[in-house]
C-alpha cells in the first residue's frame with residue numbers, strides 16, 4: 001500500500017506541475033499537492049470528467065512530456081475526447097494489450113482478425129503491435145469494412161480468432177445463420193468496445209460453440225481488464241491503474257466490496273495524465289482469488305452510469321435508473337435502449353426498447369411502464385403535466401451508431417438520425 005501511495009503521489013504531483021488543467025484545478029480547490037501523504041488525501045482531489053477532458057484537451061496535456069501522437073474518440077454522440085501520448089505511454093498500452101490477449105488464450109501461431117478502429121481511436125494499432133509481440137498473425141480488418149467484405153476476407157484468410165465488438169460479432173453470426181455459408185473455424189472470440197449483453201453472449205456461444213472473452217477499457221485509458229480461461233469476471237490491471245469506486249455522480253466512496261462508479265487514475269500516462277477520472281461505468285469488485293492463479297483483482301462491469309436524458313424543465317433521467325426499473329420487474333431485462341424524440345406538440349417522447357424479451361404479458365408491460373415512471377421522482381411529478389410521454393417497447397429494433405455500437409441512450413431530438421442506422425440487434 002505504501003508503494004502505491006508513493007506512486008500515486010508522484011503521478012499527481014507531476015500532473016500538477018506539468019499540466020495547466022490540474023494545476024489550476026488543485027489550486028482553486030485550495031489543495032497543496034506537495035503536502036498530501038496517503039490515499040485518503042488523494043481521495044480529496046477533485047474528480048475530473050469526460051466533459052472536462054473533451055473541452056480542455058490542450059490544458060490536460062503535459063507541457064514537458066515528449067508527445068508523439070494524439071488519439072481521439074469518434075465524437076459521434078459526444079464531443080471527442082483527445083489525449084496526447086508519449087512513446088512510453090503507447091509501449092505500456094501495448095504491454096497491457098499483450099496481457100489481455102494472453103489472458104484470452106491468444107498465443108504464437110494464432111491468426112487474429114482485428115475488427116477494431118485504425119483511426120484517431122487507436123485500439124486497432126495497439127492490437128496490431130500486441131500481435132507482433134505475441135507472434136500472432138494479424139489481419140487488420142478495421143471497422144470500416146462492410147459485413148459482406150468482412151465475410152469474404154474471413155473466408156479468404158481463415159483466421160482462428162476474431163477481435164471485434166459484440167454488435168459486429170452478432171451481426172456476422174446472423175449473416176452465417178441466414179445465408180447458410182460456412183464460417184471459418186474460430187477458436188477464440190475477443191470482444192471489446194461496448195458491454196456484451198446476455199443475449200449477445202448467448203447468440204455467440206450458441207453459434208460458435210465457444211465462450212467469448214471480454215476485454216474492457218475505454219478510448220481514454222486503452223485496455224483495463226479482461227477475462228481469463230475461467231470466465232469469472234475481468235482481471236483488472238491494478239499495477240498500472242488505480243481504481244476507486246464512488247456513488248454515481250459524487251466523490252463519496254462506496255463501502256468496500258460494493259459496486260460503484262469507476263474513478264480511474266493511470267499510473268503510467270505521461271502525455272495526458274488521467275488523475276481521478278470519472279469513467280462513467282458502474283463496476284463491482286469480485287472477492288477472492290481466481291482459479292487461474294493470476295493475482296490481478298477481478299471486477300464485473302455492470303454498465304454505464306453517467307449517461308443522462310435531459311428532459312422537459314431540466315428533468316434528468318439517468319441510464320442506471322432505467323436499468324434498475326427494468327431489472328426490478330424482470331432481472332433478464334439488462335439490455336435496453338432509450339430513444340428520445342420530440343412530439344409534434346413539443347413534448348418529449350421516451351421509448352424504452354428491449355430486444356427479444358419473450359413473454360412480456362400485458363400485466364408485466366404495465367408494471368414495467370409504472371416502474372419506469374417511478375424511476376425518478378421528477379419524472380413521476382412531470383407525468384401529469386403532459387410534457388413527457390413514455391412508452392415501453394419489449395420487442396423493438398435498436399439504433400446502432402455508424403461505428404457499430406448500440407448505445408443505451410439515443411437522442412433524436414436534434415435531427416441526429418444520420419448518425420445511426422437501425423437494425424436487428426441482440
Ligand SMILES: [Zn+2]
Pocket residue numbers: 228229230235290291292293294
Ligand atoms: Zn483468472
